[in-house]
Amino acid sequence: MPELTTAQFDLVFNAMSFTIVAMLASFAFFMMVREDIDQSLRIALTLSSIVVGVAAYFYFRMFESWKSAYALVNGVYAFTGRTFNNAYRYADWLLTVPLLVSALVSILGMPREYARGVNFRLMVAAILMIVLGYPGEIANTTLSRAIWGALSTIPFVYILFVLFSELGPAIGRQPAEAQVLVRNIRILLMGTWGFYPLVYLLPIAVQDLNTAPLVVAIQTGYCIADVLAKCGYGVMIYAIGRAKMDAEKPTRQRTTSSSGQD
């Protein structure tokens, strides 16, 4: 790993520290607000809580790994020999990415049988996407990285196909405000998830990955992408739940007449 200036080391240090607290804060937030939405949709926020809780754990480990990879020697951060453990990211994704797609399916509130099938297919695709990406991450040659990367892209494209085509009718049945939010969350998902393959392809495009600016840019970029794809995503899941609840409120008050909502 390359030598870093204090500013470069601190940027990654602070980005990881910020990500830890963003994940922890989101964990507490999702756990609380799940009780504010309709019971049938709560599982979506339960899943969102687990996603950010798991991510907080792995970011804490990455933070420790980052600190132990470097030591301050004569005003610059020198590599200690303990390589930063990138495998934590894959372990995190293996657990959280299937839950992220499942949260989106859950908040749509589709008929049980159908939802279960879509959920299963999307979760399997998400797991395949991560599992097929990892051998390329640790591969020594550009060729094998490219092959595993291409294989990993197949389930990614499949997930996008399901979200943007197959789920179209289910999204069309959402209340107006929720429809807009679901369309936005799909774009957030595609935009943030698109960042990971870009970083994955870097070693194929760039000759030397071990330059200080590149290491700093990749680690900081992952932090930003993870905060958007997990915390921002969960907040949108919550917003969809609220919008659906508000849209149903008048109907419900009519049917349950007097007592109704607490």
Place this chain on the structure above:
Amino acid sequence: MPELTTAQFDLVFNAMSFTIVAMLASFAFFMMVREDIDQSLRIALTLSSIVVGVAAYFYFRMFESWKSAYALVNGVYAFTGRTFNNAYRYADWLLTVPLLVSALVSILGMPREYARGVNFRLMVAAILMIVLGYPGEIANTTLSRAIWGALSTIPFVYILFVLFSELGPAIGRQPAEAQVLVRNIRILLMGTWGFYPLVYLLPIAVQDLNTAPLVVAIQTGYCIADVLAKCGYGVMIYAIGRAKMDAEKPTRQRTTSSSGQD
């Protein structure tokens, strides 16, 4: 950083330790009492919980940073060379200040569309206030500190304008007891937030900032201001929620007749 006596070092050490537990205690308290107020207002206490939870995290980091900045040598605390990381305060404020204004807007329970607009404007102003303050904090010259400070004051004044003028009608529609509390919380907000610019201006007024009494006064002062502006503020948000609920109770009991409230 200046050499400190053990009493000076311990005062900051204890103030930070006290602030950590005040934030953690408030976090647990707000999480619990959110369920005791009307569902439509709970989000205000959810936000208050997140604010103090995030602050607890950053105070824990500051506590560690403070400890590593000093070492006891021959009965006095000497600077170790690891400067106390003031950036933690800005990271904390960047996350918590927008949530504080949002909690106040939420507890007023204004019509959805209008609340959303005010919320957005206040949160943007809060973020600008912090973001514009930071370059001045790390600036080398008094002039650039003054310029950034002045720029940061613009959104602060805008926030005060919205709270004290634009929100007047909405506050007038609150139940009597809640009105008094909302007026008080505005004063608490103005009073505690006013402390931060005073500290900010110190380096312009005082020639040498690195004297022991000043460092101790600033760090202890920040702790007191943060406890009042976050824990005290949240307790008042809770009091407003309770007052509103109590004021609505007779009406609700009349409509729901017998069973009703738990």
